[in-house]
Amino acid sequence: MRINFNYSGHLCSRQRTSVTMTYQDLQVTKNDGVVHIQLTREKSLNALRNLTLKEIADVLHHAEKNRDEKCVVISGSESVFAAGADIGEMQQLSPVSSLQNIRAEYWKVIRKFPKPLLASVNGYALGAGCELMMHCDIVLVGNNALIGQPEINLGIIPGAGGTQLLIRTIGKAMAMKMILSGEPINAERALESGLAIELCPKEITLKRTLKLANEIAKKSPLALRLAKEAVLHAFESPLEQGLEHERRAFSILTASTDREEGINAFIEKRPPNYI
Amino acid sequence: MPTREHNNTILLDISDGLAILTLNRPDRLNSFTAEMFKDLKKALNKITPEQGVRCLIITGSGRAFCAGQDLNQRAETKTSTPDLSASLEKNYNPIIRKITELEIPVLCAVNGVAAGAGSSIALACDIVFAARSASFIQAFCKIGLIPDAGGTWLLPHKLGRARALGLSLLGDKLPAQKAEEWGLIWKCVDDNKLLEEVVAIGKQLATQPTKGLSLIKRAIDKSFTNSLSEQLDLERDLQGIAGETKDFQEGVAAFLNKRNPTFNGN
Numbered sequence: 274m275r276i277n278f279n280y281s282g283h284l285c286s287r288q289r290t291s292v293t294m295t296y297q298d299l300q301v302t303k304n305d306g307v308v309h310i311q312l313t314r315e316k317s318l319n320a321l322r323n324l325t326l327k328e329i330a331d332v333l334h335h336a337e338k339n340r341d342e343k344c345v346v347i348s349g350s351e352s353v354f355a356a357g358a359d360i361g362e363m364q365q366l367s368p369v370s371s372l373q374n375i376r377a378e379y380w381k382v383i384r385k386f387p388k389p390l391l392a393s394v395n396g397y398a399l400g401a402g403c404e405l406m407m408h409c410d411i412v413l414v415g416n417n418a419l420i421g422q423p424e425i426n427l428g429i430i431p432g433a434g435g436t437q438l439l440i441r442t443i444g445k446a447m448a449m450k451m452i453l454s455g456e457p458i459n460a461e462r463a464l465e466s467g468l469a470i471e472l473c474p475k476e477i478t479l480k481r482t483l484k485l486a487n488e489i490a491k492k493s494p495l496a497l498r499l500a501k502e503a504v505l506h507a508f509e510s511p512l513e514q515g516l517e518h519e520r521r522a523f524s525i526l527t528a529s530t531d532r533e534e535g536i537n538a539f540i541e542k543r544p545p546n547y548i
Numbered sequence: 549m550p551t552r553e554h555n556n557t558i559l560l561d562i563s564d565g566l567a568i569l570t571l572n573r574p575d576r577l578n579s580f581t582a583e584m585f586k587d588l589k590k591a592l593n594k595i596t597p598e599q600g601v602r603c604l605i606i607t608g609s610g611r612a613f614c615a616g617q618d619l620n621q622r623a624e625t626k627t628s629t630p631d632l633s634a635s636l637e638k639n640y641n642p643i644i645r646k647i648t649e650l651e652i653p654v655l656c657a658v659n660g661v662a663a664g665a666g667s668s669i670a671l672a673c674d675i676v677f678a679a680r681s682a683s684f685i686q687a688f689c690k691i692g693l694i695p696d697a698g699g700t701w702l703l704p705h706k707l708g709r710a711r712a713l714g715l716s717l718l719g720d721k722l723p724a725q726k727a728e729e730w731g732l733i734w735k736c737v738d739d740n741k742l743l744e745e746v747v748a749i750g751k752q753l754a755t756q757p758t759k760g761l762s763l764i765k766r767a768i769d770k771s772f773t774n775s776l777s778e779q780l781d782l783e784r785d786l787q788g789i790a791g792e793t794k795d796f797q798e799g800v801a802a803f804l805n806k807r808n809p810t811f812n813g814n
Contacts, residue, residue, distance in 0.1 A: 474766070
C-alpha cells in the first residue's frame with residue numbers, strides 16, 4: 274500500500290488535507306471528511322473479485338472507526354462502475370464453498386456500515402455491481418449508466434442481495450422483469466424507478482456525488498448515524514415498531530451536544546460546528 | 549495514419565481525424581441487406597476517439613444514397629411473413645441510436661435518392677447536405693407500412709405535423725432544393741460539388757474542439773424533451789464540463805494572443 278500526502282492548500286481559511294491511498298483494486302482519497310473509494314480495475318470492467326470486495330470492506334471497516342471520516346463515496350470510472358463478479362472465481366464455486374464464501378462477510382461489512390454511503394454510477398452496474406450500488410444509501414447515475422441483474426443469463430440468480438434489495442426499492446413488477454429477463458435498464462429508468470436520486474452528464478456524476486457527500490459530511494455524525502439506522506429499520510419492522518424506533522432515536526438525540534450546537538447555530542445565524 | 553477498410557458493402561476511410569463511410573451496393577441503390585448491416589455495424593464501431601476520429605461523413609456510392617430495405621430479401625421469405633419488428637430492433641434502431649449518440653459531428657452527403665429507412669439514416673445525421681438531383685421519399689405508405697428507423701420522429705421534429713403527414717401519407721418525392729427550403733436539411737449543393745464541399749467542411753470540423761461540439765449536440769438533442777428550466781440546468785452542467793476542456797483554454801489563449809488555435813479535441 275502506497276500513501277501519498279498531498280497538501281492541497283487552504284480552503285475556507287482552514288488547512289485542508291487530502292490523502293490518497295492506493296490499494297490493488299482501489300484508489301482511496303480522503304478529503305474533508307469524505308472518503309472516496311474508486312474502483313481501478315477498469316480493464317476488467319471493475320469486476321468485483323474477492324480482493325476488490327475485501328479491500329472495500331477494509332476501507333469501510335477503518336472508516337467506521339475513524340471519527341474524521343464522515344461519509345463514503347464509491348465510484349468506478351467515467352465509463353464503468355462495476356460489470357459484475359469475477360466469472361473465473363464464480364466458476365470454482367461448489368454448494369459448500371459458496372455457502373462458506375468469504376464474500377458474504379465482506380458484503381455484511383458494506384451492509385452494516387453505519388455512516389452515509391453514496392454511489393456514483395457511470396456505465397455498467399451489473400450483477401454484483403448493481404448490488405454494490407444498491408448497498409449504498411444514495412445513488413447518482415450518469416447519462417451512460419446501464420443497470421441490471423443479468424445472472425439469469427448464466428443459469429444462476431443474484432447472490433449478494435439483488436433479489437431482496439431491488440424489490441424494496443423499485444417494486445415487484447420491475448424487479449421481476451430485471452431479474453427474470455436479465456435485461457438492464459438505462460439511466461432514465463433508474464431515475465424514474467427510484468434507484469437513483471439524480472441523473473447527471475457522465476462527466477460530472479462523480480463531482481456531483483462528492484459535492485453531496487461534502488454537504489452530508491458537515492452534519493452531525495451522531496444524527497447521521499441514527500437517521501440512517503432509522504430509515505433502514507423500515508425494511509425490518511412493521512410501522513408501529515419503526516415509529517417507536519424513530520421516537521427513541523429522536524429522544525436520545527435531545528441529549529447530544531450536537532443538537533445543542535445545531536440549535537444555537539441556527540439562532541445565532543452561523544454554520545454549526547459539529548463534533 | 550490514414551486507414552482504409554473495404555468490406556464488400558461498406559467502405560470506411562479514416563484520415564486526419566475525418567472518417568468517410570460509404571454505403572456501397574450501387575447496383576442495388578445501396579439498399580440494406582443482412583450482410584450490409586453487419587458491415588455497417590462493424591464500421592460504426594471503428595468510429596471511436598481511440599481511432600482519433602473527430603468527424604464522420606456518411607454518403608453513398610453510385611446514383612443513389614440509400615433506397616432503404618432491399619425488398620428482394622423480404623420477398624425471399626415465402627413460407628412466413630418477415631418479422632419487421634425484429635429487423636428494426638436488431639438492425640435499424642441500433643444504427644440510428646449509434647449515429648445520434650456518436651460524440652462527434654456527423655455529416656451526411658446525400659448523393660442521390662434517400663428512400664424509406666435510407667431517408668431516416670440521412671436525417672439522423674447532424675448536418676445534412678444533399679445533391680441538387682437528390683430527393684427524399686417516404687415510400688412506406690405505398691406498401692402498407694409506416695416510416696421507420698426514426699422516420700415518424702425525425703420528420704415531424706424537423707418539418708411539423710402538416711408536412712410530415714403530407715410526405716408520409718402521400719409518399720411523394722421531396723427534391724433536395726425543397727428539402728432545404730423546408731428546413732429538412734442544412735443545404736442543397738450542385739451535384740458535382742457535393743462531396744468536395746462536404747469533405748472540406750468535414751476536414752475543418754475534425755480540427756475543431758470535438759468535446760465542445762459533442763456537448764452542443766447533446767444539449768440540442770435534449771431540448772426536445774426538456775422544459776426550459778430543465779434545459780437551463782443542463783446548459784449549466786454541460787458548460788461546466790466544456791469550461792474544463794483543454795480546447796477551451798486553447799481557444800481563449802489563441803483569441804487573446806491573436807493567433808489560430810490548435811485544438812486536440814478534448
